[in-house]
Amino acid sequence: MQTFCTAQQTASPPLSFALPSGTLSAQRFGDGAALTLCVHGLSANSCSFGRLGEALGSPERTVIAADLRGRGRSDVTAPGTYGWSNHARDVLAVADALGVERFDYVGHSMGAYIGMALAKQAAGRVRRMVLIDAVGLPEPRSLLPIAAAVRRLGAIHASADAYIDAVRRLGTIEPWSGYWERHYRYEIVPTLGGVRSGTDSSAVLEDMVYASTQSPRALWPALTMETLLVRAARPLGGGFIVSESDRDAFLAAAPRASAVEIDANHYGVVMHEETGRQIGRFLS
Numbered sequence: 350m351q352t353f354c355t356a357q358q359t360a361s362p363p364l365s366f367a368l369p370s371g372t373l374s375a376q377r378f379g380d381g382a383a384l385t386l387c388v389h390g391l392s393a394n395s396c397s398f399g400r401l402g403e404a405l406g407s408p409e410r411t412v413i414a415a416d417l418r419g420r421g422r423s424d425v426t427a428p429g430t431y432g433w434s435n436h437a438r439d440v441l442a443v444a445d446a447l448g449v450e451r452f453d454y455v456g457h458s459m460g461a462y463i464g465m466a467l468a469k470q471a472a473g474r475v476r477r478m479v480l481i482d483a484v485g486l487p488e489p490r491s492l493l494p495i496a497a498a499v500r501r502l503g504a505i506h507a508s509a510d511a512y513i514d515a516v517r518r519l520g521t522i523e524p525w526s527g528y529w530e531r532h533y534r535y536e537i538v539p540t541l542g543g544v545r546s547g548t549d550s551s552a553v554l555e556d557m558v559y560a561s562t563q564s565p566r567a568l569w570p571a572l573t574m575e576t577l578l579v580r581a582a583r584p585l586g587g588g589f590i591v592s593e594s595d596r597d598a599f600l601a602a603a604p605r606a607s608a609v610e611i612d613a614n615h616y617g618v619v620m621h622e623e624t625g626r627q628i629g630r631f632l633s
Contacts, residue, residue, distance in 0.1 A: 354376050354395065354396035354398070354399035354402065354414075354528070354531055354532070354535065363375065363376060363377075363422070364376070364377055364413070366415070366442070366443050366446050368439055368442040368443070368446070369442065370418060370426060370430060370435065370438070370439055370442070371418050371423065371424035371426045371430075372423060372424045373415050373416060373417075373418065373423045373424070373439060373443065374395070374415070374416045374421055374422035374423045375395060375413050375414060375415040375416065375443070376395045376396070376398070376399075376402060376413070376414045376415075377406075377411065377412070377413055378402035378403065378405065378406025378411070378412040378414075379402075379405070379406025379407045379408065379409075379410050379411045379412050380406075380408060380411055381406075381407055381408050381409035381410040381411050382409070382410075382411075383409060383410040383411065383453070383632075384410075384411050384413065384444070384447065384449045384452040384453065385405060385410060385411070385412045385413070385452065385453040385454070385455060385632065386413050386415070386440055386443060386444065386452055386453070386454050386455070387401065387402070387412060387413065387414040387415070387454075387455045387456070387457075387460070388414075388415060388417065388436070388440060388454075388455070388456045388457070388459075388460035388463050388464065389414070389416075389417065389420070389457055389458070389459075389460050390457050390458030390459045390460055391458060391459045391495065391499065391553055391556060391557065392420070392498060392499050392501075392502060392548050392553050393420065393457070393458070393532070394416050394420050394421035394532065394535055394536050394548070395414040395415055395416045395421055395535075396414075396421075396528070396531055396532035396535045397414070397457055397532060397619050397620075398412070398414035398455070398457075398619070399528045399531060399532065399620075400528050400619075400620045400622075400625060401414075401455070401619065401620075401624065401625050401628065402414055403625075404622075404625030404626075404628075404629055405625065405628065405629055405632070410632075413443065413447070415439075415440075415443060417436055417439070417552075418430070418431065418436070418439065418552065419431065419548065419549040419551070419552025419553065420536070420548050420549070420552070420553075421535065421536060421547070421548070422547070425549045425551075425552060426552075428551065428555065429555075431552055431555040431556050431559065432555070432556065432559040433459075433462050433463045433465075433466040433556075433559065433560070433563065434466050434470070436463045436466070437463050437464075437466040437467035437469075437470055438470070440454070440463065440467050441467070441470065441471055441474065444474065450474060451473075451474055451475070451476050452474065452475065452476065453475070453476050453477045453478075453479070453632050454467060454475050454477075454478050454479065455479040455481065455628060456479070456480060456481065456483075457481040457482065457483070457618075457619045458481070458482060458483050458590070458615065458619075459483065459556060459560070460481070460483075461480035461481055461482070461483035461484065462483055462560065462563070462565060462568075464478055464479075464480060465480070465484075465565065465568035465569070465571065465572065466568060468568070468571040468572050468573070468574070469568055469571040472571055472572075472573050472574060475574050476574065476575075477574060477575045477576070477577070477631065477632055478572060478574050478575070478576040478577070479576070479577045479579065479628050479631065479632075480576065480577070480578050480579065481579045481618060481619055481624070482579060482580060482581045482590050482591055482615050482618050482619075483565075483590055483591065484565060484569075484578055484591050484595055484596070484599050485565050485566060485591065485592065485595030485598070485599065486565065486595065487588065487589070487590040487591075487592075488588030488589050488590070488592055489588060490584075490586050490587040490588030491584065491585045491586050491587070491588035491589055491590050491615065492586070492588075493586045494519070494520075494521045494585050494586040495521075495585075495615075497519055497521070498519060498521055499550075499553055499557075501515065501516060501519070501546060502545075502546050502548055502549075502550040502553060503545060503546070503550050504545060504546075505540055505541075505542050505543050505544070505545050506543050506544055506545065507542075507543045507544075508543060508544060509534060509537050509544055511543070511544075512533070512537055512544055512545070512546070513530060513533055513534065516533050521585065521614075521615075521616050522616050522617065523583075523613070523614055523616065523617045524617065526620060528620050529620065533546075536548055566598075566602075569599060569602045569603055570602070572603045572605070572606060573605065574605065575605045575606075575631075576603055576605060576606040576607075577606070577607055577608070577609065577627070577628065577631045578591070578596065578599060578600075578606060578607070578608040578609075579608075579609055579611060579618060579624055579627060579628065580596055580608055580609070580610050580611065580618075581611055581613050581614050581615050581617070581618040582610040582611060582612050582613070583612065583613055583614040583617070584614065585614045585615040585616070590615045596608055607631075609627045611623055611624050611627070
């Protein structure tokens with residue numbers, strides 16, 4: 350079974366956090382006093398941050414990328430335990446377990462909405478916030494490839510290679526790389542007849558339903574800390590997760606926010622080299 354998110358194994362051995370809500374698995378990069386907590390998207394896992402972890406982790410900075418409950422190797426918990434607010438409480442519990450009061454936060458996709466919920470709960474604990482390609486309501490056409498990616502859950506494949514092949518054929522990951530292959534191999538579990546994703550479809554569905562009841566704009570006033578919006582400049586499925594109008598409205602509403610554009614789509618942006626440079630500069 351794949352343990353590390355990077356070919357160079359620059360991550361430390363996986364961590365485990367026994368939280369009130371359940372046990373979270375996490376990857377660690379670097380070993381510094383400054384702490385950055387990273388949270389992935391809807392049906393992803395901690396290996397989303399394999400490349401960013403390499404870029405940001407250092408002797409001065411510790412980067413912790415956690416598997417949300419129901420994803421990766423974290424616990425699958427009972428119905429009614431998911432949603433942005435509950436995940437945000439898990440983030441605070443991880444920081445508490447590490448004995449850190451103030452930390453930086455990086456969230457991709459749903460992880461960005463969790464970051465905004467975190468700011469509403471405990472803005473004073475977040476030094477700087479990074480929202481990667483999520484801030485308002487996605488354009489409808491951009492959601493079709495995300496729905497296609499979610500449909501991979503529960504499907505049985507003859508082998509790990511066949512599973513990876515099926516993911517690649519979705520065409521949402523541009524460009525494909527070893528980081529993405531390790532991301533998807535990380536979530537594979539054996540099952541009768543072959544292999545499948547270990548991500549729990551009920552957890553993902555509950556988070557999808559929760560999102561449909563939320564107004565992201567209502568969370569913008571909580572972002573009182575310095576905030577960086579990293580926007581994917583290439584469309585996904587003919588639309589954008591962060592529309593230009595939402596980008597502009599967000600920057601007008603959040604006086605300490607700034608934005609950068611990355612030449613990638615919603616998936617590619619989290620692994621893009623320029624994303625690492627921009628976030629590293631922002632957090633320094």
